[in-house]
Amino acid sequence: MERREVLKLVSVATLMGGVLGPKNIAIAAAQTAEKAVPRNLFQELGIRTFINARGTITAMTGSLMQQEVLDAIQSGAQEFCMLDEVQDKVGEKIAAIVHSEAAVVTSGAFSALTLGLAGVLTGLDEKKVKQLPHLAGTGMKTEVICQKSHDIVYNQALTNTGCKMIMVETEAELENAINDRTALLFFLNIEADKGQINHEKWVAIGKKHGIPTMIDIAADVPPVSNLWRFNDMGFDLVCISGGKAMRGPQSAGILMGKKAIIQAARLSMPPRGFNIGRGMKVNKEEVLGMYVALEKFVNQDHDAVWKDWESRTAQVARTVESVEGITTRVFVPQLGNVTPNLEISWKPEQISLDGESLANKLRNGNPSIELGEVKANNVSLTVWMMKPGEEQIVADRLKEELLKASGKAEKTA
Numbered sequence: 001m002e003r004r005e006v007l008k009l010v011s012v013a014t015l016m017g018g019v020l021g022p023k024n025i026a027i028a029a030a031q032t033a034e035k036a037v038p039r040n041l042f043q044e045l046g047i048r049t050f051i052n053a054r055g056t057i058t059a060m061t062g063s064l065m066q067q068e069v070l071d072a073i074q075s076g077a078q079e080f081c082m083l084d085e086v087q088d089k090v091g092e093k094i095a096a097i098v099h100s101e102a103a104v105v106t107s108g109a110f111s112a113l114t115l116g117l118a119g120v121l122t123g124l125d126e127k128k129v130k131q132l133p134h135l136a137g138t139g140m141k142t143e144v145i146c147q148k149s150h151d152i153v154y155n156q157a158l159t160n161t162g163c164k165m166i167m168v169e170t171e172a173e174l175e176n177a178i179n180d181r182t183a184l185l186f187f188l189n190i191e192a193d194k195g196q197i198n199h200e201k202w203v204a205i206g207k208k209h210g211i212p213t214m215i216d217i218a219a220d221v222p223p224v225s226n227l228w229r230f231n232d233m234g235f236d237l238v239c240i241s242g243g244k245a246m247r248g249p250q251s252a253g254i255l256m257g258k259k260a261i262i263q264a265a266r267l268s269m270p271p272r273g274f275n276i277g278r279g280m281k282v283n284k285e286e287v288l289g290m291y292v293a294l295e296k297f298v299n300q301d302h303d304a305v306w307k308d309w310e311s312r313t314a315q316v317a318r319t320v321e322s323v324e325g326i327t328t329r330v331f332v333p334q335l336g337n338v339t340p341n342l343e344i345s346w347k348p349e350q351i352s353l354d355g356e357s358l359a360n361k362l363r364n365g366n367p368s369i370e371l372g373e374v375k376a377n378n379v380s381l382t383v384w385m386m387k388p389g390e391e392q393i394v395a396d397r398l399k400e401e402l403l404k405a406s407g408k409a410e411k412t413a
């Protein structure tokens with residue numbers, strides 16, 4: 001407690017002394033003290049916190065919200081309002097930013113996939129909304145087509161509607177696979193380079209057959225332009241995570257696209273019950289927080305942010321390269337999590353350490369640090385999710401362990 005607060009407390013206590021007696025004064029003092037020192041629940045519950053050198057990983061709680069987002073959540077929590085109205089008003093603003101007809105905040109990209117497809121399947125028919133995920137005998141379509149290389153674990157979000165996935169590899173196979181049971185043509189951006197059919201062709205074939213197209217761009221900002229690129233390209237539905245690079249609430253995401261489909265998708269969302277999306281609730285605080293995070297992300301100076309990542313990455317590289325036998329390489333993934341990564345490698349004959357044990361030493365050190373990909377003779381990291389200054393802590397810890405393992409003193413230049 002600050003001295004000023006103690007004095008204030010004393011004077012309040014003096015004032016109340018005659019009326020309340022010492023016991024109540026003690027309670028009042030305890031309450032004031034409680035307010036002055038916020039609870040540290042991580043400490044209280046013994047939860048390990050760490051420097052995140054890995055990136056936006058769900059198991060590591062994704063990203064940290066910025067102050068403006070926390071403020072939006074805090075002020076959003078002070079009043080009642082209609083959940084639909086928050087989604088309407090925020091949806092309009094988001095749609096204008098991302099060049100789509102409509103948008104809705106979902107509980108992550110995963111639920112955007114499920115709800116978007118639900119909207120395609122049911123349209124505005126409330127009876128069909130209740131029938132999902134049981135499609136047989138309902139007249140609803142039952143198949144989603146995607147390229148074989150785009151079939152990853154998250155497609156569970158699509159099969160949750162009751163649809164089955166049909167895999168194709170060539171354009172001819174796609175044309176052949178389309179029939180009157182086809183609900184959706186699904187594209188996965190992070191594997192865009194692995195398939196034979198590109199974005200534009202995918203959209204064109206969808207339009208030719210009058211079948212909606214959807215793209216999952218969950219981890220595909222930066223670049224910020226991806227927020228509107230696929231809407232501009234003509235995808236009917238675009239799904240993105242809110243709690244990755246945009247640093248919105250970790251359990252939020254955005255479904256954007258055609259107005260009619262999003263209107264239909266919302267029939268499968270809270271506050272309405274009796275639908276497959278009732279458990280995918282997003283509270284008003286997170287809807288507002290998502291909006292503010294998106295706005296802040298779009299308006300930030302992306303070049304400056306990129307340069308900052310580069311210079312902090314270079315700082316780590318310089319520090320660890322002062323250890324004899326260490327080389328580094330910066331690489332930027334072409335698709336998904338497009339940020340600078342640093343690979344730190346060593347020659348096993350100079351440094352007898354495997355990546356896994358180095359990662360464990362950093363994990364078990366103080367402060368705890370979580371590295372990125374770990375191999376026999378190298379480890380990777382990114383400064384992307386680090387707080388300012390943490391890059392030097394990570395660099396120093398790496399250097400310390402690498403020097404120890406090398407059994408040598410620091411390299412003299």
Ligand SMILES: *Cc1c(COP(=O)(O)O)cnc(C)c1O
Nearest residue numbers: 108109110154218219241242253
């Ligand atoms: C992260 C991710 C998802 C899931 O996103 P959430 O926002 O966590 O629901 C879906 N698809 C891909 C490709 C992802 O990287």
